[in-house]
Amino acid sequence: AQSVTQLDSHVSVSEGTPVLLRCNYSSSYSPSLFWYVQHPNKGLQLLLKYTSAATLVKGINGFEAEFKKSETSFHLTKPSAHMSDAAEYFCVVSRAGGGADGLTFGKGTHLIIQP
Amino acid sequence: DVKVTQSSRYLVKRTGEKVFLECVQDMDHENMFWYRQDPGLGLRLIYFSYDVKMKEKGDIPEGYSVSREKKERFSLILESASTNQTSMYLCASWEARSSYNEQFFGPGTRLTVL
Numbered sequence: 292a293q294s295v296t297q298l299d300s301h302v303s304v305s306e307g308t309p310v311l312l313r314c315n316y317s318s319s320y321s322p323s324l325f326w327y328v329q330h331p332n333k334g335l336q337l338l339l340k341y342t343s344a345a346t347l348v349k350g351i352n353g354f355e356a357e358f359k360k361s362e363t364s365f366h367l368t369k370p371s372a373h374m375s376d377a378a379e380y381f382c383v384v385s386r387a388g389g390g391a392d393g394l395t396f397g398k399g400t401h402l403i404i405q406p
Numbered sequence: 407d408v409k410v411t412q413s414s415r416y417l418v419k420r421t422g423e424k425v426f427l428e429c430v431q432d433m434d435h436e437n438m439f440w441y442r443q444d445p446g447l448g449l450r451l452i453y454f455s456y457d458v459k460m461k462e463k464g465d466i467p468e469g470y471s472v473s474r475e476k477k478e479r480f481s482l483i484l485e486s487a488s489t490n491q492t493s494m495y496l497c498a499s500w501e502a503r504s505s506y507n508e509q510f511f512g513p514g515t516r517l518t519v520l
Contacts, residue, residue: 335511381448390500393439396448
């Protein structure tokens with residue numbers, strides 16, 4: 292079985308400061324891991340994905356995540372927050388086979404950007 | 407670009423009604439999925455389908471059924487809607503044969519059951 296734990300339900304940072312959204316996963320096989328973002332009243336957008344290639348994954352809008360197998364973590368970072376980054380972020384693990392059986396989502400982290 | 411469309415953005419139904427949520431994808435994807443999204447719970451998988459007339463239960467299938475008569479269309483059915491099925495429902499599709507490995511999501515249907 293697989294599961295995802297997002298360690299913070301809300302994160303608040305000031306504009307221009309670094310962002311860290313924490314995610315731990317559990318999987319009985321080599322997982323595919325993803326981060327999705329959902330802006331208010333908008334659809335889900337893929338930020339980045341890890342599929343057993345490079346452990347440091349770069350995504351859109353300056354976000355990146357590092358896969359650490361020893362720590363079973365896949366934390367999302369960004370060096371400098373923008374107001375437009377305010378959104379809900381989901382850490383996601385494939386159920387099996389890279390996504391053929393669907394995805395398991397974390398409960399989400401609400402990112403707040405203070406001016 | 408892959409496009410996943412859902413028949414309604416907003417839907418209001420009464421308890422006990424039979425409800426159909428429709429999803430269509432235009433990229434000939436084999437796999438399709440239905441999720442529900444609730445605040446503080448993230449998205450949870452209800453059902454998925456590998457191919458026409460094939461279906462598999464996800465994590466929370468109780469109270470739901472699905473139909474896939476054509477490859478591009480995947481329907482979610484609430485046989486007798488209840489208030490605890492008030493939620494946002496998202497459909498997704500995925501190509502099993504490519505290495506691209508991304509699920510493409512529709513815009514969602516916000517269902518309210520009164």
